[in-house]
Amino acid sequence: MKHSRILPYLLSLPGLAILVAILYPFLTGAWWSFTSYRLNRGDPEFNWGENYLNLFSSGEGGHALLITLTYAISTVVIETILGVGIAMLLNKGKYGNFFRILIVLPLLLPPVIATLMWKVMLTQNGLVNFLLESGGLPTSLWFNGPQTALLSVILVDVWIFTPFVILLAQAGLRSVPIELREASSIDGAGPIRNFISVTLPLLRPVLVVIILFRGIDSLKMFDIIYTSTKGGPIDATTNLHVMAYLDGIRSLNFGMAMASLMILWLLTYFVANRLLKIRRQESLS
Amino acid sequence: MRKNSRMNGAAKSFSTAIAGLAVVGLVTGCATADTADTPTGASDGDTTKSESFDWKAYEGQEINLLLNQHPLADTLAANVGDFEALTGITVNIESLAESDYMVKLTTELQSGGGSYDMFMTASPMNYQYAAPGWMEDLQPWVDDPTQTAADWDFEDFYPALISASRWDTTDFGGAGQGGLWSIPANEEGYALFYRQDILDAYGIEVPNTHDELIAAAAKLDGVTFEGKEISGFVARGDKTYPTLNPFSTFGGAYGVQDIVDGKAAVNSPEGVKAVEKWVELMQYAPAAASTYTWYEAMQDFIAGNAAFYIDADHMAPGFEADDSPIQGKVGYALPPEGPEGRSSGLWVWSFGMNEASQHKGATWQLIQWATSKDILTNAIGLGNMNPTRMSVAQSDEMVAATSTWGNYNAVWQEILAEHAAWPHSPSGTWTEVGDIWATAIQSAVLGQQTAKEALDEAAVKIDAAIK
Numbered sequence: 001m002k003h004s005r006i007l008p009y010l011l012s013l014p015g016l017a018i019l020v021a022i023l024y025p026f027l028t029g030a031w032w033s034f035t036s037y038r039l040n041r042g043d044p045e046f047n048w049g050e051n052y053l054n055l056f057s058s059g060e061g062g063h064a065l066l067i068t069l070t071y072a073i074s075t076v077v078i079e080t081i082l083g084v085g086i087a088m089l090l091n092k093g094k095y096g097n098f099f100r101i102l103i104v105l106p107l108l109l110p111p112v113i114a115t116l117m118w119k120v121m122l123t124q125n126g127l128v129n130f131l132l133e134s135g136g137l138p139t140s141l142w143f144n145g146p147q148t149a150l151l152s153v154i155l156v157d158v159w160i161f162t163p164f165v166i167l168l169a170q171a172g173l174r175s176v177p178i179e180l181r182e183a184s185s186i187d188g189a190g191p192i193r194n195f196i197s198v199t200l201p202l203l204r205p206v207l208v209v210i211i212l213f214r215g216i217d218s219l220k221m222f223d224i225i226y227t228s229t230k231g232g233p234i235d236a237t238t239n240l241h242v243m244a245y246l247d248g249i250r251s252l253n254f255g256m257a258m259a260s261l262m263i264l265w266l267l268t269y270f271v272a273n274r275l276l277k278i279r280r281q282e283s284l285s
Numbered sequence: 286m287r288k289n290s291r292m293n294g295a296a297k298s299f300s301t302a303i304a305g306l307a308v309v310g311l312v313t314g315c316a317t318a319d320t321a322d323t324p325t326g327a328s329d330g331d332t333t334k335s336e337s338f339d340w341k342a343y344e345g346q347e348i349n350l351l352l353n354q355h356p357l358a359d360t361l362a363a364n365v366g367d368f369e370a371l372t373g374i375t376v377n378i379e380s381l382a383e384s385d386y387m388v389k390l391t392t393e394l395q396s397g398g399g400s401y402d403m404f405m406t407a408s409p410m411n412y413q414y415a416a417p418g419w420m421e422d423l424q425p426w427v428d429d430p431t432q433t434a435a436d437w438d439f440e441d442f443y444p445a446l447i448s449a450s451r452w453d454t455t456d457f458g459g460a461g462q463g464g465l466w467s468i469p470a471n472e473e474g475y476a477l478f479y480r481q482d483i484l485d486a487y488g489i490e491v492p493n494t495h496d497e498l499i500a501a502a503a504k505l506d507g508v509t510f511e512g513k514e515i516s517g518f519v520a521r522g523d524k525t526y527p528t529l530n531p532f533s534t535f536g537g538a539y540g541v542q543d544i545v546d547g548k549a550a551v552n553s554p555e556g557v558k559a560v561e562k563w564v565e566l567m568q569y570a571p572a573a574a575s576t577y578t579w580y581e582a583m584q585d586f587i588a589g590n591a592a593f594y595i596d597a598d599h600m601a602p603g604f605e606a607d608d609s610p611i612q613g614k615v616g617y618a619l620p621p622e623g624p625e626g627r628s629s630g631l632w633v634w635s636f637g638m639n640e641a642s643q644h645k646g647a648t649w650q651l652i653q654w655a656t657s658k659d660i661l662t663n664a665i666g667l668g669n670m671n672p673t674r675m676s677v678a679q680s681d682e683m684v685a686a687t688s689t690w691g692n693y694n695a696v697w698q699e700i701l702a703e704h705a706a707w708p709h710s711p712s713g714t715w716t717e718v719g720d721i722w723a724t725a726i727q728s729a730v731l732g733q734q735t736a737k738e739a740l741d742e743a744a745v746k747i748d749a750a751i752k
Contacts, residue, residue: 039395040417040713054749124573144573146731232524233576234728249388250525251717251750252413 033258040252051259060235060243064260068239068267070150071225072218075157076211082158083165083210084203088195090166091173100170107163115227118156119143143228149236153225157218165210172206173199205282212275219268240264338434343647344373350651351379351393351401353386356602357471357634358405360664361655368654374647394419399641402648406637408449408707409526409716411466414637416454416713421638422464426649437653441674442469446633449707456712456751457544467635468656469673473597474700475534475629477618478604480611481691483510483592494622495535495562498593502569505592517569519591521582524727526719530579530630531595532726533708534620535559535566537628543718544710549747551722552740559623560729560736567730575730587611595620597632598697602668605690613689617696620704631705633673671697717750 033051035044055061086103090096106114121127122142129139142152176199184198222241225231231238231246238246240260248257352358358380365376379401381389387410393401394414406414414420426432427439446469453463477498479491487505492498498518506517520531529536539559542550550556567574571590574582579596586594587603589610604615620629636652638645654660661669661677665686672678678698687694709715725743729736 038713039391040413040419042417058746058749124571141572144576146733229576230524232724232727233731234524234724234733246720249391250720251714252391253717253750 029258030262032254033262035255037255037258038253039248044255047255051255052263054256055259055263060238061240061260061263063235064238064240064243065263065267067150067235067237068219068241068264071154071157071221071237071239072215074154075161075218075221076214078154078158079162079165079214080207080210082162084169084207086162087166087169087173088199091170100166103166104163106160107167109160111160111223112227114160115156115224118152118159119228122152144233146233146236149229149233153228153237156224156228157221160224161214161217165214168206168210169203172203175206176202205279208275208279208282212272212279215271215275216268219271220264240267336431338431340372340434340650343644343650346644346647347375347377348402348642348644348647348651349377349379349400351381351386351390351404353383353405353634354380355383355405355471355634356668356670357664360660360667360669363667364660364663368651371654372647372650374650376651394639394641397641399639399643402639402642402644403651404637404639406467406635407632408711409709409719411450411452411637412711412715413713415452415464415466416456419640420466421640421642421645422466423468423638423649423652424465426645427465432646432649433653434657437657438674438676441658441676442656443472443673443675443678443701445631445701445706446472446673449631449633450635452711456714457547457710460707460711467633467637468652469633469635470656470661471599471634471669472671472673472701473530473599473632473634474671474697474705475531475595475620476598476696476700477534477620478586478594478596478600479616479618480589480592480614481616482614483508483515484616486510491616491618492593492621495538495566498621499562499566499569502566502593506569511589513589516571516574516585516591518566518593518595519570519574519577519582519585520567520595521577521579522567522570522575522727522730523578524576524720524724525578526716526723527579528723528726529709529719530597530632532559532563532723533630534595534628535563535623537630537704537706537708538620538623538625540625542710543708543722543747544712544751547751549718549744549751551725551747552737552744555624557737557740560726560740562623563726564729564736575727598693598700599670601687601690601693601697602670616691617693619696619700627704628708629700629705631701631707633707671701712751714751718747721746721750 032044034046034049036047036050037044052061090099090103093099109117123129124139124141124144126142128142132139140148143149180198180202181194184194189197220241221239222245225237225239225242226245229237231242240263244257244260244264247253247260350361352361358378362378362380365378368374369376380386386405390401390404390410391413395417397419406420411420433439447465448461450467450469451461451463451465453459455463477492483489483505484491484501487508489501489504490497492501502517504517505515508515521528536556536559539555539562541553541556541559544550545553571585574585577585582594582596583600583603585591587609598617601615601617603609605612620627636655638648638652642648656673658674658676661672661674662680662682665672665677665680665682672680672683677683684694709719712718721743725734725739728734728739733739734742
């Protein structure tokens with residue numbers, strides 16, 4: 001059978017189209033990050049990386065990077081510990097299935113709605129402060145306080161996304177052979193030793209997936225933060241993504257916005273790359 | 286090895302996808318900004334232009350509006366059926382919450398697509414949109430007797446509001462000159478609201494100066510009135526430029542300017558003093574007020590939680606509504622006096638036209654109809670205050686609508702006539718300048734920095750932004 005000369009080129013067209021669709025916006029953004037492009041002030045002009053210099057010399061970029069990392073590390077650590085812990089309890093308990101349905105509810109809410117719900121409950125005269133006051137405990141400014149705003153958005157993230165970790169961890173825990181745990185118990189291992197030496201190593205591939213998904217999501221977090229605080233008070237919750245939005249959409253400064261996003265991309269790329277390598281090693285071993 | 290390389294490829298594709306997604310959110314909304322060269326006045330609509338003005342000149346055309354959720358938009362939506370009957374033009378209205386509205390309007394205008402023919406705008410938005418050529422200069426339309434109804438009466442608008450709608454697109458200059466970018470439809474100045482019943486109960490006179498206001502707020506802060514703990518004061522304090530509107534009653538009264546000779550002047554001695562006084566007053570507001578937008582501050586006052594409040598005078602219909610707990614209890618006063626006298630910012634919601642509109646004639650008909658005497662008079666009953674036409678402001682309808690609101694009708698007119706002006710330097714970067722300034726004020730109010738530290742830092746950022 002004779003092949004058409006054009007056929008291979010035709011067959012590669014869809015792949016090429018996808019490549020262009022991904023690369024064109026990405027490369028445009030990368031180019032703009034090296035320009036003084038303001039949406040309402042003419043075409044982009046190359047400015048020799050001034051945006052990157054300004055970001056870090058003004059301290060704003062460093063601060064946003066710190067908020068981005070604090071947010072991502074805190075949410076991933078808290079959600080992973082809580083999620084795995086709850087999953088173990090659910091797998092043991094009699095009513096695990098019932099609670100699993102209940103506990104997944106936050107995940108079914110759109111994050112913006114869930115955040116707005118918490119925003120109402122965490123106002124100065126809101127439900128949470130009322131309950132704290134009723135219990136004789138001190139109240140808080142939550143989203144409105146420069147010292148408490150970041151913690152508040154982290155808690156909302158934990159409330160929404162811990163169920164995601166629970167679901168994956170439960171699946172992972174079920175793949176740990178019960179015989180191994182029984183054997184280690186017969187050998188005299190207590191519950192903690194059992195968890196550290198048997199369950200945790202076998203749960204590692206699932207943990208990598210959890211950290212990969214939640215890590216990337218948290219690094220790029222926008223909706224929870226913007227809905228609750230718009231990056232404030234002052235810049236207490238301004239991460240790289242929110243800063244890019246404020247620069248690009250509010251101030252129309254696309255050069256600066258793209259510089260922030262390129263830094264965010266590099267960070268995300270680095271984290272994703274490291275975790276995928278670990279996952280690959282897990283698969284090979 | 287083969288498996289490994291395939292996985293490497295997958296990892297690379299995944300990483301590339303992440304990279305694309307990281308920027309695509311902002312990139313997709315932005316085509317190239319090459320809309321500035323569209324010839325003014327030329328559009329499909331003009332091909333049917335008649336020799337004399339005719340409301341039916343653009344019959345059969347369809348125009349799209351993007352509006353901010355506001356009593357002005359409600360008024361337009363309530364009456365637009367009459368316009369459609371009068372002209373035979375079909376009008377489609379889309380209303381969005383303010384922050385979503387600003388984002389969508391900006392992306393639509395810069396795309397040059399002309400999807401929306403007409404929109405609501407105000408001075409800072411005109412500064413962002415007029416310089417790159419995204420807005421139609423309306424002066425030629427006003428001057429054209431074949432396009433403008435003889436009884437529309439352009440001279441009836443308050444001159445200060447027309448002046449606030451003009452700009453010659455020169456950065457940090459040219460305000461009140463050059464192109465007419467919008468037609469005013471709603472005016473707000475900034476007044477001092479007070480709870481007359483609380484002041485009477487504690488024997489406090491209506492404050493006349495900043496110091497008197499601070500002293501009165503201090504005295505009333507924390508008192509219990511009708512079973513409720515009252516805060517001495519409330520105002521918006523969030524870190525965006527609209528916070529500068531109520532602050533203008535302090536800033537202007539100290540003679541503060543944002544930019545002088547192309548350099549930031551927010552940290553001048555008078556700038557620092559004005560913020561220090563504002564911070565002093567805000568100590569008697571609820572702790573969360575430093576992040577309040579106008580809506581939250583207004584709700585706080587309507588709920589009866591505060592004795593004094595400075596904000597847009599046209600919030601009065603909300604205070605005096607039948608379901609308002611403070612109906613009939615509010616007093617209206619001029620902004621308090623400072624070293625340089627009294628001062629008020631000015632916000633003018635207006636109608637503007639997309640330069641890329643393909644239906645400019647039909648759109649201009651809607652703009653002039655929506656800002657006509659009849660419609661603005663009708664709007665009073667729908668809560669669209671304050672009128673932008675002198676004849677409507679002095680009409681019997683306005684007097685009747687505000688007859689039970691104490692001295693409201695006299696106060697807002699005096700603010701507009703004597704004190705209100707857009708107090709900032711026009712430029713395409715003004716909204717960024719305003720955000721930086723408002724963030725510095727928030728930082729000082731929250732006690733994170735002194736007023737001087739916050740404003741010095743803001744001045745450096747403003748200089749970088751306007752470079």
